[in-house]
Amino acid sequence: DAGVIQSPRHEVTEMGQEVTLRCKPISGHNSLFWYRQTMMRGLELLIYFNNNVPIDDSGMPEDRFSAKMPNASFSTLKIQPSEPRDSAVYFCASTTGGHYEQYFGPGTRLTVT
Amino acid sequence: GQQVMQIPQYQHVQEGEDFTTYCNSSTTLSNIQWYKQRPGGHPVFLIQLVKSGEVKKQKRLTFQFGEAKKNSSLHITATQTTDVGTYFCAGQGSNKLVFGAGTILRVKS
Numbered sequence: 291d292a293g294v295i296q297s298p299r300h301e302v303t304e305m306g307q308e309v310t311l312r313c314k315p316i317s318g319h320n321s322l323f324w325y326r327q328t329m330m331r332g333l334e335l336l337i338y339f340n341n342n343v344p345i346d347d348s349g350m351p352e353d354r355f356s357a358k359m360p361n362a363s364f365s366t367l368k369i370q371p372s373e374p375r376d377s378a379v380y381f382c383a384s385t386t387g388g389h390y391e392q393y394f395g396p397g398t399r400l401t402v403t
Numbered sequence: 404g405q406q407v408m409q410i411p412q413y414q415h416v417q418e419g420e421d422f423t424t425y426c427n428s429s430t431t432l433s434n435i436q437w438y439k440q441r442p443g444g445h446p447v448f449l450i451q452l453v454k455s456g457e458v459k460k461q462k463r464l465t466f467q468f469g470e471a472k473k474n475s476s477l478h479i480t481a482t483q484t485t486d487v488g489t490y491f492c493a494g495q496g497s498n499k500l501v502f503g504a505g506t507i508l509r510v511k512s
Contacts, residue, residue, distance in 0.1 A: 332504040333446070333491065346499055381445060391436060391448040392500065 292316075294395035296382050302401045308370040311398045314363055315384030323392060324357055324367050325381040333381075339365065372402045405430050405496040409503030417511050422479040424506035426492035434495045435468055435475045440505070441488040449477075482510050 295314040303309055315322045323338040337347040339359045347357070354373070359365040369376055379399050383392040406429040416422050426435065434453045438446040450459055452468035452475060459466045465478045475492055489505040 333502045335499065335501070338499065383446075391451060392446075394445040394447070397445050 294382055294384055294393050296380075296395035296398050298398060299396060300399045300401075302403065303372055304403055305373055306371045307402075308368065309372045309376075309400060309402075311367040311380050311382075311400070313365045313367070313382030313395060315365070315382070316393055317363065319384035319386050319393070320362070321385045321387060322359060322365050323383040323385075324365070325383065325394075326378045327381060327397075328378045336367070369400075372400075374402045376400060377402050405494065405499075405501050407492060407494045407501045407503040409492055409506055411506055412504065413507045413509075415509040415511065416482050418484060419481050422482050422486070422508055424477050424490050424492075424508075426475045426477075426494070426503050428473045428494045428496075428501075430494075430496055431472050432494045432496060433472075435472075436493045436495070436500065437466060437475075437477055438491045438493060438502075439488050440491065444488075446491060479508075482508070484510050484512050486510055 297312045321340050324336040325333050326336055327333045334349055336349045337357045338345055342359045355369055357367045379397045381394050381397045383394045385392045408427045410425050434451055436451045437449040439449055440446045450466050455472050456470045457468040463480045467476045479486055487510050489507050491505045492503045493500045
C-alpha cells in the first residue's frame with residue numbers, strides 16, 4: 291500500500307498567488323482530513339470529508355481557503371490569494387471511519403513570501 | 404467546543420530516564436488516540452484506548468485512559484534516543500478527533 295500521497299512536498303510562492311495542494315487517500319478509506327501545522331497553533335483540523343461530502347469545515351480559516359473532493363481517490367485544498375501567514379505544513383489524512391486511526395500523508399510545506 | 408489540553412509542552416530528559424505526558428479533555432471522550440511525530444515527519448498512529456480505565460502497553464510505552472474517559476497519559480520507561488519527537492493525544496468526541504498541542508521530547512545521550 292502506497293499510503294496517503296500528497297503533492298507537492300514543498301511549495302514556495304509569492305503573496306497573492308493561488309496555491310493548490312493535492313491529496314490521494316489510501317484506497318478504501320472513506321474519510322479524509324486536511325490539517326495545518328504551525329509552531330504557534332499546533333495541528334489544526336481545517337476540514338474533513340466523509341464519502342466525498344464535506345462534513346465539518348469550521349476549521350477553514352477564511353474564504354480564501356476552499357477544499358474539494360470530486361471522487362474517493364482525490365482531494366484538493368486551494369488558497370486564493372495566498373498570504374505569508376498561510377505558511378505552514380499542510381497534512382492530509384485518511385481513515386476507514388471517523389472513529390478509527392488516521393493515516394497521515396508526508397505533508398506539503400508551504401512558504402508564502 | 405471540545406478542547407484537549409496536553410502537558411508538558413516540552414521535556415528534555417537524560418537517556419535512560421522515564422518520561423510522561425498527560426492529556427485532559429473538557430468533555431467525555433468515546434476514545435483517545437496517541438500519535439508520534441518524528442522531527443520533520445508526519446504524525447504516526449501509536450494506539451487507541453476505548454474503555455474506561457484501560458491500560459495498554461507497547462514495549463517501553465504504557466498508555467492509560469482515565470476512569471471518567473476525560474484524561475489519558477503516555478509513559479515511556481527508560482527513554483532512548485529513538486524516542487525523540489512530538490507525542491500527540493487526540494480525543495474523539497461526538498463527531499471529530501481533536502488533537503492536543505503535543506509534548507516535544509528530547510533525549511540527551
